[in-house]
Amino acid sequence: MSGKGAGKWRQSLADLLELPREIVLNLPRLTVIGNLQCYLENHRGVIEYSSEKVRLSVNGGEVTISGSDLVIRYLGSEEVAIDGTINTVRYEF
Amino acid sequence: MSIPKIRYAITGYLEISVEGRATEKFINLAMHQGIPLWNIRHGAEYAVLNTDVDSFFDLRHLAKRSGCRLRIRRKAGLAFLVSRLNRRRGLVAGLLIFVATLYTLSSFVLFVSVEGNERLKAEHIRRLAADAGARPGVAKWRLNKDEVAHQLILAEPELAWVGVQIRGTRMVIEVKEKIKSPVAFEQPGHLVAAKDGLVDEVLVISGVARVAPGDTVSKGQVLIEGALRPQAEQGGTTVPQTVAVRARGEVWARVWYEGYGEAALLETERVPTGRHVAVWTLLVDGQPVLRVGRRQVPYLDYEQSAVRSAIFKGILPFPVELVTESNYEIERRKQRLTLKQAHELAAERARFLAEIQLPGGVAVENVAVTNQNPGREGFVGVRHVLETRENIAEDENPGGD
Numbered sequence: 034m035s036g037k038g039a040g041k042w043r044q045s046l047a048d049l050l051e052l053p054r055e056i057v058l059n060l061p062r063l064t065v066i067g068n069l070q071c072y073l074e075n076h077r078g079v080i081e082y083s084s085e086k087v088r089l090s091v092n093g094g095e096v097t098i099s100g101s102d103l104v105i106r107y108l109g110s111e112e113v114a115i116d117g118t119i120n121t122v123r124y125e126f
Numbered sequence: 127m128s129i130p131k132i133r134y135a136i137t138g139y140l141e142i143s144v145e146g147r148a149t150e151k152f153i154n155l156a157m158h159q160g161i162p163l164w165n166i167r168h169g170a171e172y173a174v175l176n177t178d179v180d181s182f183f184d185l186r187h188l189a190k191r192s193g194c195r196l197r198i199r200r201k202a203g204l205a206f207l208v209s210r211l212n213r214r215r216g217l218v219a220g221l222l223i224f225v226a227t228l229y230t231l232s233s234f235v236l237f238v239s240v241e242g243n244e245r246l247k248a249e250h251i252r253r254l255a256a257d258a259g260a261r262p263g264v265a266k267w268r269l270n271k272d273e274v275a276h277q278l279i280l281a282e283p284e285l286a287w288v289g290v291q292i293r294g295t296r297m298v299i300e301v302k303e304k305i306k307s308p309v310a311f312e313q314p315g316h317l318v319a320a321k322d323g324l325v326d327e328v329l330v331i332s333g334v335a336r337v338a339p340g341d342t343v344s345k346g347q348v349l350i351e352g353a354l355r356p357q358a359e360q361g362g363t364t365v366p367q368t369v370a371v372r373a374r375g376e377v378w379a380r381v382w383y384e385g386y387g388e389a390a391l392l393e394t395e396r397v398p399t400g401r402h403v404a405v406w407t408l409l410v411d412g413q414p415v416l417r418v419g420r421r422q423v424p425y426l427d428y429e430q431s432a433v434r435s436a437i438f439k440g441i442l443p444f445p446v447e448l449v450t451e452s453n454y455e456i457e458r459r460k461q462r463l464t465l466k467q468a469h470e471l472a473a474e475r476a477r478f479l480a481e482i483q484l485p486g487g488v489a490v491e492n493v494a495v496t497n498q499n500p501g502r503e504g505f506v507g508v509r510h511v512l513e514t515r516e517n518i519a520e521d522e523n524p525g526g527d
Contacts, residue, residue, distance in 0.1 A: 078154040083168045105166035105175075108157050
């Protein structure tokens with residue numbers, strides 16, 4: 034990201050052309066199903082993982098998923114799926 | 127979802143444990159290389175994850191680079207199962223032979239049984255079926271059920287319908303014999319009274335009436351005579367002969383059914399206590415072979431019920447029966463009734479006795495309930511009379527029409 038000004042310009046362009054924002058801005062997309070499943074696309078790696086907390090690195094910061102019985106159901110180079118009982122989803126940008 | 131779990135279940139996957147300081151680094155490296163990992167969980171000391179067999183080699187290198195130790199916890203997948211079975215070829219071969227034998231043997235008809243025959247002998251039908259090609263040992267696929275049924279009907283004129291069913295290795299031939307319609311012979315005969323009654327209406331179709339409305343008739347009395355007396359021709363001299371015919375018609379009369387019931391003021395009731403003993407007898411071909419149970423029934427008063435069950439029917443050539451005799455203990459209880467209760471009980475018994483005499487489908491016209499002196503001390507008597515209107519004419523000698 035090259036600063037807040039350029040970010041805003043890109044955002045306006047994305048809205049105008051109705052392109053999905055996460056592709057234009059290279060942001061992560063998170064899909065949470067109830068408190069059972071969480072699916073994060075466009076991540077950059079796993080920082081820490083345990084059965085209570087999973088920390089993922091994304092473009093611009095971190096995403097922390099806390100809960101209990103957490104299992105990384107699938108780990109790919111672009112997306113990650115986490116199963117378990119999810120309590121908190123925290124963004125740290 | 128881009129992990130084809132089903133594919134890995136077939137080609138094989140491993141569950142491995144990763145121990146070390148930087149397990150996350152190891153996982154990130156594997157992820158960037160494109161190695162499929164799933165079900166990743168981290169416990170107290172080590173992490174556990176699933177991966178496919180081909181990637182294990184690469185994972186070994188990565189583990190060395192990140193300073194982690196790998197250990198295989200479990201091997202799963204169809205590919206491993208197949209290799210295990212390969213070492214036990216005898217087991218697999220035996221299983222296949224067993225299945226093949228079972229299938230082959232069940233493709234033949236082994237038993238033939240006949241159902242629904244009343245007049246015809248089962249043996250006779252079996253022989254006819256064998257002539258048509260349906261005998262034990264014949265292959266099921268070479269048998270045409272409809273053809274066999276068709277042959278049977280043609281061969282035996284007494285049969286009205288034949289159904290052939292194959293259940294497993296048993297062939298069931300269901301037959302229905304022809305019902306002979308009774309020959310309506312025109313033998314001359316009279317119509318007589320089936321019961322006592324008071325004649326209400328006489329309808330003559332053929333014959334001459336011998337009774338009129340208002341007459342009291344008794345059972346067996348001739349109601350309509352089976353004779354025709356043609357009228358004499360006018361001016362004729364000869365008296366025409368009477369022709370004997372079969373009497374036909376209806377005679378409607380009032381019939382009374384009476385039931386008499388008694389009840390004592392001191393009733394004895396037979397109540398089952400619930401205790402029972404059972405005696406089992408095994409009968410082979412009609413002969414008792416084995417008897418299990420007490421010889422004497424230990425109760426003073428008891429009621430017996432026997433249940434017969436035929437076992438091994440169709441398998442053994444002789445009949446084997448198991449008879450279970452259950453003896454239920456009965457206790458006689460004396461009960462004191464009030465006059466009203468006794469009266470009700472007697473009325474109920476009288477009603478029951480009257481109603482069982484009623485033929486089916488007859489409407490009751492009138493009911494009369496009267497008290498009657500039972501003629502002995504301590505008893506109450508009730509008479510229940512039902513009045514009906516019925517056709518009491520019946521043929522003198524039944525068997526025709």
